[in-house]
Amino acid sequence: MKKTIFTFLIIVLNLNLSFSQTKSEIDSLLNGISETENSKEIRKTEQAKKIIAFGENSLITLAEFFTDSTLTKVKSECQERNLTKGEIAIIMADQIEFMPYAALTGIQNCLLSFCENNPNLVEYYFWEIKRDGVENFQKKYVDWLKSDEHKKYTPLFVRKTDKEIEKQEKKKARKKTNEKK
Numbered sequence: 738m739k740k741t742i743f744t745f746l747i748i749v750l751n752l753n754l755s756f757s758q759t760k761s762e763i764d765s766l767l768n769g770i771s772e773t774e775n776s777k778e779i780r781k782t783e784q785a786k787k788i789i790a791f792g793e794n795s796l797i798t799l800a801e802f803f804t805d806s807t808l809t810k811v812k813s814e815c816q817e818r819n820l821t822k823g824e825i826a827i828i829m830a831d832q833i834e835f836m837p838y839a840a841l842t843g844i845q846n847c848l849l850s851f852c853e854n855n856p857n858l859v860e861y862y863f864w865e866i867k868r869d870g871v872e873n874f875q876k877k878y879v880d881w882l883k884s885d886e887h888k889k890y891t892p893l894f895v896r897k898t899d900k901e902i903e904k905q906e907k908k909k910a911r912k913k914t915n916e917k918k
Contacts, residue, residue: 763788763798770825771809777855779811779828788829796833796882802826803875815852815860823871824863830878831859837890838862841877842869 769784779785788795805823813820820828830836835858839845842865852861866874881887 760798760801763791763795763802767802767822767825767829770829771807771811771822773811776811776813776815776820776828776857776860779825780832780856785829785832789832792833796830797879799826799830799833800875800879800882803830803878804871806871813860813863815855815857816863820863824860827859827863827866827874828857831857836878837881840886841874841881842866 766784766788770779770782770788773779773782780789788799803823803826805821805826807822808819809822809825811820811825812818813824838859842862844862844865852858
């Protein structure tokens, strides 16, 4: 009987640890992403793929990093500067689930003509997030995550998988090759 209870406890503890993301684990993954040179490449890193795989369960933990002002090696062409670790956490949260930009920042760009070929749409809003205060944005985001509106939220866009993006890029390359002929 003791062996059965002991085995059951070990299984339960292992399941809890394997499905939850600790702050230190996400911190380590964000540090790995911080070595990327171009913000457009963030999503392609192994660390980003791991955070994305954690899914919605990691959003609250990611939000804890939003205020981290540590500068990274990640250069943003859109912002014409290096990003902070907090901004990378914001990008990762947006990669997991599109944020309602207008509700959180008060700004909506319906044309989406910014940051060409950049999969990190939230980068465009960093100037407003900074202007309004990252702490304010963090609070609004966490409040939104806990709200009924979040439960009903349907993003306007559907993020493409890496395979879909690759397929689309190959199609464009073939089209350019055919146009040259």
